[in-house]
Amino acid sequence: MEKREKTILVTGSTGFLGSAITQRLLVSGCKLKLLIRKRDNDSSQISYVLESLLKELILGNQSDEDLQYQCRVVGEGSNKDKLLQELFISNVEIYEGDITSRGFGLETQEYTRLCNEVDEVFHCAAVTHFEMQGADEHMVVNVKGTENVLQFANSGKQKRFHYISTAYVAGKQNGIIGENKMVNEPLFNNEYERSKFVAEQLVIEYAKSNDIPYTIYRPGIIVGDSKTGATCKFDNLYLFVKVLFNMKNSFTKHNSEGLKNVTIRVPGDPDALINLVPIDYVADAIVAILRMRESNGKIFHITNPNPPRLRELRDLVLPFLEIKGMHVTIDRELEKQSLSAVEKLFLRQTRSYYSYLFSTLRFDDSNTQQFLKGTGIICPTLTKELVRTLIEFAVSHNWGEGKPTVLQKA
Template identity: 30%
Template sequence: MANTYLFTGFPGFLASSLLKEMHHQSFPIERVYLLHLPIMKQQAHRQLQQLKESGINAGDIQLLEGDITKPDLGLDSNTSQSLKQEITHFFHLAALYDLAVPLSSAWKVNVKGTRMVNQWLHSCLSLQRYIYFSTAFVSGQREGIIYEEELTHEQGFKNHYEYTKYIAEQLVTQAQRELPTTIIRPGITVGHSRSGETLKFDGPYFILNMLGKLNKLPFVPHIGNSRAKINLVPYNYVVEATLHLAHFAEGLNKTYHLTDPNPYPAQDIYEMFSNELNNKEPHLTLPVPIASTALQLKWIRKWMGVQREAVSYFLCESEYDCTHTLYDLRKTDIRCPDFASYASHLVDYYKQHRDKKEKHVSIV
């Protein structure tokens, strides 16, 4: 039976990627609604046109102007009531993902927006699944093994993004009593494992920005000696796994870590990137306190292309258990590839596109 979908967060990269994969896998689709902010109207239409040109049949796709922070998702009453009769699968992808986002902005979108979505979904008569896109890093500053069924803690957070996603996931967990939910917690998402394609050079790509600058030195130093493991996952794994689990009967009211079951230590990732980008093996070690102090200076952050908030992810010794995910994917071909098998693709894509300003995030 064909389903009717609504995605928040269009024309974002994740919503577009999920839509492409749904059509690639020939999902039985009655209709797809893509919710976008009014100020994103031109970008939404442009992105939809690109999807058409990529071969997607856009006859079953409709753009909707709305705002998740408003009652009825900012839709007019008639449209809202009609959708509440139709929607079978709701993908809540809209969020502010910036690690440097101010608390007020993050709270409005990530927390208030999720609260409004939850309220709206309580009136959806045909809803089969509510897929909430969280993050593995709702674990905040917890260290050790983090399990999929765990959420509540008092260890604090590295930034406002983590904190507001944590509060938002609490709201979704509470709503599980009445809404058929599946919570997705990805690790740090990087480019496609085969093409290397990515929307933005953030997260671990800050290492590549920095290595590009350090390459001008006689040698490339290590930054600290942390053995913290960095959980990187290619976005194609996240997309494929999400779509399967969103339609998997046993996935009802479950939380999944879409994380690498065998992550590499930060130093190993740093060395792989250095070898691929600069053909240099790092030597000697620059202590983290010195690097962190340097990044307090705005001109150094901007010159190196590194967000100060990203440093903490290379020091926090957390490991994300993904037992439930692996078990529920066991009968599929969906696997998280080993980072070493696709690191070169990420670097090749970076080399080809690093001069494009739109690929880089703003450093403040």
């Protein structure tokens, strides 16, 4: 146990993974400086973020073991809500800034003070969608932004640098991907992958040439919490299930005969490997590895060691939706064939994820497994029950769109 708890600058703490990591760092006693993007012309931003983060922490899924440890620090008998509030108030400072600006757009004095106070940087902020919106949005935020965060790590006090990459920097390669630096640039499925690849290379080169201790974490496709299903992001798996769910509800509502015996063909390789990992495993694993000095200079695949195949995933999801009479087949050659209206609708709504339905990448996670040995942190298997937990949460939270919904009986 180190004498003084570390001070960590976290980027991306309002995001899906960043908020889960922030919660865990907080209950483990770290002092946190959260760099949060400024909302235009909103002078109440800090109190809004403070309030919503606080709420998230209080309502979040802190495990009893984490809290027991923290209770020893803050005082026996503290109740969970009070404990988290106390921790937040005493250990968190919020800075409004932007990683795309040099010095994060902070006042020079404030930036310099931060450079001298922070022991470690946890860089999680990124643009994570796959669509091209601004011409070079991915490069500006994910690459230029990472360069600015590296420059911060290299100013003032020496700091450790933790970088959240993605397992899919592997792009369109096949086979088994190791936990090491990619030697050659692969072909990519989208600009997101390319920008994360370039940023990862930048982290390694910059850290090596400036003697910055660094660790890189490459998560798979993150889904909700394995115990509660909780998520604040409803992309990837959720998007596919939501389209099927809406089709089913629409057929049911209109009492349509169309559902009695309909086959929907979706594109993909039935044997594709879909590397879904629950957020609690990803965040627990990263925080455990982050605390080990020996992780310096290493890359970790925070992936599912037993990912389901696409056809297995389909068979796990469909019974839960109770879509009697509707069959979903997976077709490698679908794009060459003529499609029904329903199939066209399905394709249109899920297009940005296509390439992942053909991926047979396997991620070697030996480093991660070696570092997690004895911690009790294990990636949950994607069972029928886990899929049910994930989907039930998404349905009851209307896929993140406000009013809750229910699954209609067919």
